[in-house]
Amino acid sequence: MNGAIAVVGIGADGWDGLPESSRRALRTAEVLIGAPRQLDLLPGDHCPGERIPWPSPLRPAVPGLLAAHRGRAIAVLASGDPSFYGIGRTLAETVGADRLRIHPHPSSVSYACARLGWPLEAVETVSLVARPLAALSAALHPGRRLLVLGEGPETPARVAALLRDTGWSGTRVRVLEQLGGPAERLLDATAADWPYERTDALHVLALDCVRDPDTLRLGAAPGLPDEAYEHDGQLTKRYVRAATLAALAPAPGELLWDIGGGSGSIGIEWMRTHRSCRAVAVEKSAERAARIERNADTLGVPGLRVVTGPAPAALAGLETPDAVFIGGGLTAPGLLDACWDALPAGGRLVANTVTLESEALLADRYRRHGGELIRLAVAAAVPVGGFTGWRQAMPVTQWSVTKGSEEG
DSSP: TTTTTEEEEEETTGGOOOOOHHHHHSSSSSSEEEHHHHHTTTTTOOSSSSEEESSSSSSGHHHHHHTTTTTSSSEEEEEEESSSSSHHHHHHHOOGGGGGEOOOOOHHHHHHHHHHTTOOOOOEEEETSSSGGGGGGGOOOOEEOOOOOOOOHHHHHHHHHHHHTTTTTTTTEEEEEEETTTTTEEEESSSSTOOOOOOOOEEEEEOOOOOOOTTTOOOSSOOOOGSSSOSSSSSOOHHHHHHHHHHOOOOOEEEEHHHHHHHTTHHHHHHHHHOOOOEEEEEHHHHHHHHHHEEEEHHTTTTOEEEEOOGGGGGGGOOOOSSEESSOOTTTTTHHHHHHHHTTOEEEEEEEEEEHHHHHHHHHHHHOOOEOOOOOOOEEEEEEEEEEEEEOOOOOOEEEEEEEETTT
């Protein structure tokens, strides 16, 4: 491939673990770019090219560094498989995938599964490299096996502390260091008894998830228990929330506007359906906005974006949504129009209300745009003297609609 950039995966076993095709790419390179640790693995007599360590921060420096050596044979070093949470993605986004010649090496995850005897396809991988620790929480389920890519020597201790603090102290934690190299080592303990403050920086964590008996059970489907949320009463209740998420129909990679966020439950559970789902919660109360952020961290979606301000003014400049949920403020002048206009063809809008005034607005929109107008009623069994009766919650009117291609 003329003018291609070689991207070579390398493991802790260094030069000895590389196939001939990878060695050839490194031998013939005029410029070798990588982390200092990776560059030190290359023998000077075999790889005479100019060695350039990545600057920090890495990503902003990539375009300029590659441009500075345009016309020279470039080889970029990567840990393990460059296309698995590696530099391969950044390079493809910078220069285009057609300019790359990728030479993969077994990833740390493949090595870890081989050592543990775990089937790779049944294991979930969570990366904490340049990501908040709270992102791990959404993946914790009883009996699940997780592989966690750590960011540094303190990551295992921080993960163990998170597990203890969130009710998963019985989880078995294993740290596999320097996988595939001569210094490979395994550390093994439970989160409750984790004794290591620091480990080798090059490691993978393996978690066998065990939920503490008194920890609230959180399933993978929408409709988490109301007790999972910190709230002041502004919360879409569990069964209405489940029906609302079903109407919103999240799909991987989609973006939701959650307007009148309250406690953030709709945006949070939208994001929990798939790790690539994104959401923006718009909330005019600064106190509630801070509460949304805390709930998002607790429930494992710290990437939820919170915009503090009244809608529709606060919607200006937001990325085009795939779906919009309006849980509050329906009577605000121009709000429904702004949300409808922001949606592309095929976008979904769902609005809930318990007031007659807002219900009249939704009935009018239903006549104009169609969709589905329903009333959700939930009753709970409660003691009535020595007997049991039903207590009816306020009924919720819900309008859901998909925008057609002919509607502007």
